[in-house]
Amino acid sequence: MEKAEKVKDKEKEQLCKRCKQSFTSSSNTSSACRFHPSFFVCRRHDDQKRYYELGPDDPLYAAKFYDCCGAEHPEAPGCTTSFHISYDD
């Protein structure tokens, strides 16, 4: 840790534990952090109704998705927003 005594706590840049982006307290709003509350998994959708299930010709990777929202790309923007979480909390 570098010394940051001269910097007001509010302006201090912090790193979000969740999305790994830096933020300051003043920029930390309830929609500042975009993330998936669940993991990127590789399997069929639980109920096999909500999105799709693999057809006989579908490649296996088509079964990868975020467990929370069903987004099928690892870089898909988060489906949930909240405050950033600092390592100090």
Ligand SMILES: [Zn+2]
């Ligand atoms: Zn999601």
Ligand SMILES: [Zn+2]
């Ligand atoms: Zn964040």
